[in-house]
Amino acid sequence: MAHPVDIHVGKRIRHRRWLIGMTQQQLAEKVGIKFQQIQKYETGANRVSASRLWDISDALDVNISFFFEGLQDETAKVVPEKARVPADLMGDKEALDLVRSYYAIPENQRRRLFELARVLSDVA
Missing domain, CATH: 1.10.260.40 (lambda repressor-like DNA-binding domains)
Known part of the structure; x- marks a missing residue:
């Protein structure tokens, strides 16, 4: 497509x-x-x-x-409004804090959190 x-x-x-x-x-x-x-x-x-x-x-x-x-x-x-990413994602303090926090989580838990986020974004 x-x-x-x-x-x-x-x-x-x-x-x-x-x-x-x-x-x-x-x-x-x-x-x-x-x-x-x-x-x-x-x-x-x-x-x-x-x-x-x-x-x-x-x-x-x-x-x-x-x-x-x-x-x-x-x-x-x-592209639905919710799926849009800000143009300057790495300039967004909240996004940077989220990325830092995400990578501070142990890898096995991080994978589970990622799957949860994926499921929630499909539902929302």
């Missing part, structure tokens, strides 16, 4: 390509790949590597950030 980020980036590639009136074949030629690969990127079937996205952004005359615009809105539909 395609990752929501890959699908979003693919939609943005297609959107920009259509806006400037470029065919998949033309984009593929500018990037140096086959048009079938562009099709796979646009559907999210294949992930776009960083270097390939750089080439595509150059060919479509946009900044790389263009492909990620609106992503927050898209992923909010897919």
Whole structure:
């Protein structure tokens, strides 16, 4: 199954390509790949590597950030609010305290606590 980020980036590639009136074949030629690969990127079937996205952004005359615009809105539909991790997890004092406390627990008990947390997060 395609990752929501890959699908979003693919939609943005297609959107920009259509806006400037470029065919998949033309984009593929500018990037140096086959048009079938562009099709796979646009559907999210294949992930776009960083270097390939750089080439595509150059060919479509946009900044790389263009492909990620609106992503927050898209992923909010897919990832439940409770499952989100703060952007700066290691900058969160409570999270750091929790990690320190977790690793202070003996390993066999830590595994059991981990399983309990996993079960509770599935239920919540």
